[in-house]
Amino acid sequence: MAVEAKPLETAVPLPHAEEDPREHLMFDPRPREVMNRMVMEAMTTTSRRYWAWVIGLALVVLVCLLGAWGNMILTGMGLAGIRRPVFWGLFIVTFVFWIGISHAGTFVSAILRVFKAEFRRPFTRAAELMTTFALAAGALYPLIHLGRVWVFYWLIPYPNARWLWPNFRSPLVWDFLAITTYLLSSTIYLYLPLVPDLAMARDRTTGWRHALYRLLALGWRGTEAEWHRLRRAITIFAFAIIPVMFSVHTIVSWDFAVGVVAGWHSTIFGPYFIIGAILSGVAAVVSILFVLRSTMLHMDYFIRKEHFDALGKLLLVFSMAWAYFFFNDYLLTWYGGEEAARRILTLHATGPAAWVWYLMLICNVVIPWLTLWNRTIRRTPWAMFIITLLINVGMYAERYTIIPLTLGHQRMPFDWGVYTPRPTEISIVIGTFALFLLLYLLASRLIPLVPVWEVQEGQMAHTLRKVGKAEVPSVTELE
Amino acid sequence: MGANVVHLALFKETEIDHAAEAIARLRELGVSDHDISVISGIPYSERILGRPMTWTTIGRIGLAGAVVGFLVAIFLSFGTPLLYPIRVAAMPFQPIPTSIVVIFELTMLGLLISTFIGVFVETISPSFGPRGYHPKISDGHIGILFSSPAQVEESIHATLQALGAEIVHNVEEERLWP
Amino acid sequence: MAEERPAKWGLVVDLDRCTGCNACIVACALENNVPFVGEDEVAYGRALYWIRTQRYWEGEYPEVTPTFQPVMCQQCGNAPCEPVCPVYASVHSEEEQINLAVYNRCVGTRYCANNCPYFARVFNWFDYELPEPMRSYLNPDVTVRRRGVMEKCTFCVQRIVRGRQKARAEGRELRDGEVQPACVQACPAEALVFGDLSDPESRVSQLARSQRRYHLLEALGTLPRVTYLKGVGNHGG
Numbered sequence: 001m002a003v004e005a006k007p008l009e010t011a012v013p014l015p016h017a018e019e020d021p022r023e024h025l026m027f028d029p030r031p032r033e034v035m036n037r038m039v040m041e042a043m044t045t046t047s048r049r050y051w052a053w054v055i056g057l058a059l060v061v062l063v064c065l066l067g068a069w070g071n072m073i074l075t076g077m078g079l080a081g082i083r084r085p086v087f088w089g090l091f092i093v094t095f096v097f098w099i100g101i102s103h104a105g106t107f108v109s110a111i112l113r114v115f116k117a118e119f120r121r122p123f124t125r126a127a128e129l130m131t132t133f134a135l136a137a138g139a140l141y142p143l144i145h146l147g148r149v150w151v152f153y154w155l156i157p158y159p160n161a162r163w164l165w166p167n168f169r170s171p172l173v174w175d176f177l178a179i180t181t182y183l184l185s186s187t188i189y190l191y192l193p194l195v196p197d198l199a200m201a202r203d204r205t206t207g208w209r210h211a212l213y214r215l216l217a218l219g220w221r222g223t224e225a226e227w228h229r230l231r232r233a234i235t236i237f238a239f240a241i242i243p244v245m246f247s248v249h250t251i252v253s254w255d256f257a258v259g260v261v262a263g264w265h266s267t268i269f270g271p272y273f274i275i276g277a278i279l280s281g282v283a284a285v286v287s288i289l290f291v292l293r294s295t296m297l298h299m300d301y302f303i304r305k306e307h308f309d310a311l312g313k314l315l316l317v318f319s320m321a322w323a324y325f326f327f328n329d330y331l332l333t334w335y336g337g338e339e340a341a342r343r344i345l346t347l348h349a350t351g352p353a354a355w356v357w358y359l360m361l362i363c364n365v366v367i368p369w370l371t372l373w374n375r376t377i378r379r380t381p382w383a384m385f386i387i388t389l390l391i392n393v394g395m396y397a398e399r400y401t402i403i404p405l406t407l408g409h410q411r412m413p414f415d416w417g418v419y420t421p422r423p424t425e426i427s428i429v430i431g432t433f434a435l436f437l438l439l440y441l442l443a444s445r446l447i448p449l450v451p452v453w454e455v456q457e458g459q460m461a462h463t464l465r466k467v468g469k470a471e472v473p474s475v476t477e478l479e
Numbered sequence: 480m481g482a483n484v485v486h487l488a489l490f491k492e493t494e495i496d497h498a499a500e501a502i503a504r505l506r507e508l509g510v511s512d513h514d515i516s517v518i519s520g521i522p523y524s525e526r527i528l529g530r531p532m533t534w535t536t537i538g539r540i541g542l543a544g545a546v547v548g549f550l551v552a553i554f555l556s557f558g559t560p561l562l563y564p565i566r567v568a569a570m571p572f573q574p575i576p577t578s579i580v581v582i583f584e585l586t587m588l589g590l591l592i593s594t595f596i597g598v599f600v601e602t603i604s605p606s607f608g609p610r611g612y613h614p615k616i617s618d619g620h621i622g623i624l625f626s627s628p629a630q631v632e633e634s635i636h637a638t639l640q641a642l643g644a645e646i647v648h649n650v651e652e653e654r655l656w657p
Numbered sequence: 658m659a660e661e662r663p664a665k666w667g668l669v670v671d672l673d674r675c676t677g678c679n680a681c682i683v684a685c686a687l688e689n690n691v692p693f694v695g696e697d698e699v700a701y702g703r704a705l706y707w708i709r710t711q712r713y714w715e716g717e718y719p720e721v722t723p724t725f726q727p728v729m730c731q732q733c734g735n736a737p738c739e740p741v742c743p744v745y746a747s748v749h750s751e752e753e754q755i756n757l758a759v760y761n762r763c764v765g766t767r768y769c770a771n772n773c774p775y776f777a778r779v780f781n782w783f784d785y786e787l788p789e790p791m792r793s794y795l796n797p798d799v800t801v802r803r804r805g806v807m808e809k810c811t812f813c814v815q816r817i818v819r820g821r822q823k824a825r826a827e828g829r830e831l832r833d834g835e836v837q838p839a840c841v842q843a844c845p846a847e848a849l850v851f852g853d854l855s856d857p858e859s860r861v862s863q864l865a866r867s868q869r870r871y872h873l874l875e876a877l878g879t880l881p882r883v884t885y886l887k888g889v890g891n892h893g894g
Contacts, residue, residue, distance in 0.1 A: 032492055032520055032619025076804040077765065078782030083702040085776045087767035147765015147780065147805025154744045154764055157555055164745065164762075165559035169570055169577045172743040172766055177584040185591040192598065196520070200617035202655075218602045219656030221612045222622075226602065227522035228533045233598045236541055237591060244587050251580065259772040260737045260877055407771060411874055412728075414711040415776040417702045456492070456619060457521045478524065566749040567739035569880075 021464055021473045024306050026118055029459035032452070038298035039197075039448045040204050045297050046445060057438040065431025068424050069144055077147050079424040086407045086419035091145035093399045094429045097280070098138025098436075099179070099252050100273075100395060104281025105131025106186060106245040110238040118475070119310045121458045122302040125451050126292060127285045128190040133439040134284075135183045137432040142175065144428060171255045178251045182244055189237045192230060195220050197448040212446075249277045256402065262340035263406040266333065272325040279318040279364070280395035283388035286311050288440070290385035292449065302450045305379040312378035315391065319368035326364075340411040347409050348401055352418070356397045356405065363394025485609040485626045485652075486636075488644035492520070492619035497642040499528050504638050505625055514626045516608035520619040540597030541590050548589020552582040603656065611650030624650065664831070665754040665882070666812055667854035668841070669864040670727055672888035674848035677725030681708050684843030685729075688813060690799045692785030705779045707810040708840055724888060727849070729840070730777040730810035731873060732756050734880030738769035738778065746807065755812050755882065765805040774874050778809045812851070813838035833859040854882065 021027045030038075072079045082089040108127035112120035143149050155176050157166050166173045199220035202213035220226060253273035256264040266272075286308060293303045333341045348357045367390050371377045378384065404419040443449075457478065465474040490498040498517075505515060512531050517523070525532050556578035564572050609624040616622050623644075627635050636646055685691065685708050694703055708729035714721045732755040738747045739756065746763035749756060758778075770778040784804045787795070795801065798815040802808050820836035833852050841849040852861030869886040 036618060076783035077780070078698070078703065078804075082767075083782075084770070084779060085702075087770045087780065145766070147767065147807075148763070148803075149805075151764050154762070157559070162563075164563050165555070166743050167565075167567065167740070167745050168556045168559070168581050169567060169574060169740045170743040170768070171741060172768060174577075174580045174584065176743070177581060177588075181584050181588040181591070184588065188591065188595045192595070196617070199655075200520075203614035203617045214655065215657060217655070218599070220602075221655065222518040222520060222616050223606070223608070224517050224523075224525065224528070224530060225533045225535070225606060227519070228525075229535045229537055229598055229601055231522060232535055232537050233594050236538070236594050240587060240590055240594075244584075244591075247580075247583060247587075255768075259741065259768075260774050260879075261771060410776070411774055412711070412776060414713065414726075414728075453521045460492075460521065478527070565745050566751055567742070567745070567747070568733075568737070568749065569735040570740050 021471065023304070024462075024473070025122055025302060025304055025455065026458050026462040027464055027473060029456075029462075030301075032456050035450075035452050035455065036200055036204065038301060039450050039452050040201065042297040042299060042450075043201070043445055043448055044209075050295075050441070050445075054438065054441055057434045057441065060434035061431055061438055063431075064427040065435055068427040068431065072144075072424055072428075073149055077145075079422065081420050081422035081425060082404075083417060083419065085410060085415050085417050086404045088145070088407060089404050089419055090400075090421045090425040090429055091141050093396070093403050094432065095138055095141035095145070096252055096273075096399045096403070097392075097396050098134045098141070098432070099249060100277035100280045100399075101284045101392075102131045102134035102138060102182070102186070102281065103245055103249060103274070103277040104134075104285045105129070106189070106241050107278050107281060108285055109189070110241050110245070113234075113238045114242070117310075118458055118462070119307055121454045122450050123285070123289055123307060124454065125190070125194065125447075126288060126449055128186065129440060129443055129447075129449075130281075130284060130288055131186045132183070132190050133436050133443070134281075135179065135186060136439065137436045139179055139183060140432060140435075142172075142179075171251065171258050174251045175255060178244075178248045182248045185237070185241055185244060189234075189241055192233055192237065193451055193454065194447060195230065196222065196453045197451060200452060201448055246274055249274045261407065262338065262410055263333070263344040264402075266329055268325060268329045268332070272322075272329055275318060275321045275325050276395055276398060279315065279322050280392050282311060282315055282318060283391040283395075286315070286384050286388040287392070290381050290388075292444070293381060296444065296449070299450075302455065305381065308381050308384045309375065309378045312372050312384060315388070316368055316372035319364060319372070319391070323365045344406055344409055348405060351405075351409075353405055357401050360394050360397035360401060363390045364398065367391070367394075484648070485611050485624055485650045486632075487611055487613055487647040487650045488623045488625070488639045489613065489615055489647065490621045490623070490642075490644055492621065494643055495523065495527065495621060497644070498621040498623060501623055501639055501642050501644060502529055504642070505623070505627075505635065508627075508631055508635050508638065510625050510627050510631075510635070513607065514609060516610075516624045518612065518616050518622045518624060520617050520621075523621070535597075535601060537594055537597040537601065540600075541594035544593020544596070545586050545590035547593070548585040548587070549582060551589070552578075552585035555585070556581045609650075610652045612653050612655060613647060613650070663752060663754070663855070664817075664853045665855040666732070666817065667852065667861055667865060667882040667884065668729075668732075668812070668838075669850040669861050669884045669886060671848045671850070671864070671886040672724070672726060673869075673886065674846045675710075675725045675727060675888075676846050676848075677710050677712060677723065678845065679710055680843045680845060681727055681840035681849065682706055682710065684839040685810070687794060688796055688799070688816075688839035689811075690795050690801050691808075692781075692787055692801075693791075694782075694785055698782070703780075703782050705781070705785075705808070707777075707779070707808070726885070727840070728775060728777065728873070729883065730756060730812075731775055731879065731881035731883045732810075732812060734882065735878060737772045737774065737877075737879060741768045741772050742766070743768075750814075753812070753814060753817055755814065756809075757811065757814065758807060758809050760800050760802050760806050760808060763806045765807065767807065769807060774877055774879065778807055781806050781808065833861075 105128040108120055109124040143152055146152055155166055195217055198213045198217040202217045250270040253269040257266055257269035289303050293299045334345055371387055408418055409416050461476045461478045463474055464471040517528055557573045560572040609626045611624050613622055691705050708727055711726040711728055713724050715724055736756045739749055744762050744764055746759045747769045781802050781804050817836050820831055824831045837851050841851040850861050850864055852859040854862055865884040867886050870884050871887055872881045
């Protein structure tokens with residue numbers, strides 16, 4: 001009798017919204033038809049505000065980028081603030097910045113795909129688009145910064161009349177090869193998983209859009225052979241593009257590290273740059289996702305708090321890794337005690353432009369470390385937007401510290417010099433930011449921004465299983 | 480076989496079990512695997528559908544491209560300095576460390592581009608099996624295209640409908656690509 | 658005609674003798690068609706000097722003495738500027754053992770200038786017009802450079818070539834001191850001495866063996882062809 005004393009109180013789990021697995025996109029499936037309609041609507045709906053932005057950005061590109069650049073080509077590089085001894089300035093800083101941003105797409109889409117991180121599914125395309133357009137913006141800079149851009153083709157290896165080839169011992173030629181490889185392969189990597197979605201758009205449109213998607217979808221029907229082929233190609237790409245991604249930013253870092261410049265000649269520069277690139281890239285993905293989520297129709301279904309949460313954790317890890325590499329680079333230079341290099345470190349921290357150095361540390365380390373450990377902050381999209389924008393400000397400051405601030409104070413004190421950017425440079429930099437945004441805006445209304453088939457595939461693999469009284473998430477391996 | 484008309488059985492996205500069952504039934508009714516092709520809005524592996532494995536040459540095309548890229552890189556980094564030798568600093572004309580960078584990039588470029596070319600060529604080259612398409616496929620439906628001799632048509636249709644399929648008779652081949 | 662010995666041209670700068678008069682800079686500019694960039698640009702650090710006099714102050718004010726150090730391209734044997742150029746605009750000359758700038762090939766990446774530890778390279782930020790009647794003074798032996806091109810001291814390679822051709826035409830070897838760059842020729846204090854370092858008897862070789870010798874930033878291993886003779890305190894200015 002004593003044993004069955006009282007009936008147990010029913011254990012009702014607290015209605016924690018966050019604990020509900022249905023909060024995750026993968027456990028909140030909708031019929032494919034509905035998802036298709038949502039994506040199509042998001043793609044075809046344009047507001048007046050959208051067109052105002054498009055026109056505004058197009059004007060900025062026209063005036064600030066093409067206008068200022070054209071003027072600089074006709075007048076001379078002197079319009080930029082660079083001078084002896086700082087021969088590289090904002091152009092190279094922004095070049096490194098864009099190439100860094102471009103690492104996000106590959107990271108999110110290839111590395112997370114290889115490791116089967118399911119939260120990647122709805123935003124792989126948004127990240128890949130970012131890669132392609134950041135590369136398009138960044139690849140302009142090697143041209144912009146050339147003293148004689150009209151002979152840029154001398155850098156391309158082709159059999160010319162004099163049989164003179166480029167110097168394959170120069171890191172700039174490696175840069176050219178690496179960026180070409182990365183731009184082509186990331187564009188293809190964007191396109192391949194897009195084909196089934198283009199076929200979906202083809203079936204749902206008329207007029208010029210139909211003609212366009214019909215052409216781009218390559219007659220996709222979805223046969224077994226087509227899927228098999230696509231999967232094989234995506235797998236090859238996902239594995240092969242990862243080392244390419246690593247090589248690209250390593251080679252960008254070698255532009256600096258192979259030189260004899262004090263403060264550049266460091267063996268840690270390769271991984272240090274890669275970590276910085278991934279940090280800034282993933283941060284930019286978060287910023288972009290926030291904008292997409294808050295401006296495009298139905299995007300709040302696909303892009304959820306869980307994604308900000310997951311990316312926030314990644315960002316915290318990368319911020320720590322960045323700090324580790326930064327410290328590595330700093331400590332060894334400081335300890336090594338070479339006079340010139342040590343003076344540069346002192347100058348970074350106490351010189352007239354020390355605020356740039358502190359801005360870098362605050363934005364890349366202090367802010368992420370203070371905020372991103374917190375789940376509530378990670379799940380607040382606008383807070384993540386601000387934090388990630390600041391991380392990118394910090395990464396820009398990092399490149400600014402490394403390039404002009406280091407070049408200005410080399411081994412011969414007589415030749416020290418300070419660099420200040422001039423309006424032409426600043427205008428061109430703003431112009432490429434506008435170009436990136438403009439391309440992104442246009443693309444967001446031209447291609448389905450969510451890989452619907454990948455989302456559906458993921459939702460099919462995820463089910464809620466009842467184990468005892470709890471519904472637990474379970475994943476099936478479909479491939 | 481060419482005279483046979485192509486029919487399409489559409490299953491809802493949740494009815495993958497029925498679709499797989501339908502393929503098995505078709506086979507029992509004497510429709511060979513060559514006369515069946517499955518089209519779907521998301522990838523289903525052959526194991527799920529109980530179909531013979533498909534094959535593709537993309538891997539081999541990619542590998543061939545990588546070899547081409549490798550050879551081009553060898554020529555550029557070791558050949559061109561001989562065509563027009565120019566001394567820079569104290570470096571040899573054909574330094575191995577710097578060549579590794581060039582070789583890596585161009586090999587990868589060759590691999591990736593030719594993989595894409597492989598996809599493209601295989602996509603536009605003629606395929607076997609019954610052809611046809613229905614816009615519902617991109618809505619997630621699973622479609623089974625089959626061509627059957629006229630005498631068994633009745634029984635096939637009855638079987639498929641029992642499994643919940645929506646049958647589209649006489650699917651016309653649509654030109655989906657210019 | 659005797660087989661020509663490949664020369665290894667070098668320069669000795671005797672800091673004890675340098676008075677900081679800057680005559681070398683003027684002579685160099687006239688010889689090499691170096692344009693004038695105007696006051697503002699010079700003040701901003703865009704002067705196109707191929708040779709410059711670095712002036713340092715020694716001591717605490719008011720007890721200060723200036724020291725002068727003329728710096729030009731050091732014509733490194735292992736030049737950091739050369740391998741980084743993507744288009745072979747900065748190459749090593751096997752014949753003169755100096756570092757050549759190929760103006761027509763330069764696309765203006767400015768990588769070489771960053772990588773030169775001596776900052777001996779200057780860039781044409783704009784097209785510079787020489788005022789009349791200076792245009793008539795242009796040296797026909799030296800290319801004029803347009804905007805977007807790197808340039809630097811060449812040890813007046815045009816004079817080396819001309820001297821060699823003359824000697825060859827006369828069927829003799831070059832005499833020591835026969836070829837002089839403009840800066841050496843103009844130096845009133847004979848602080849600059851130019852010649853063939855591969856000839857142990859030449860004046861420049863003898864001076865370069867002086868106990869006062871040193872090279873700029875020797876630790877970098879660039880093997881400069883310019884030797885400095887340390888000033889021992891008897892400063893002229």
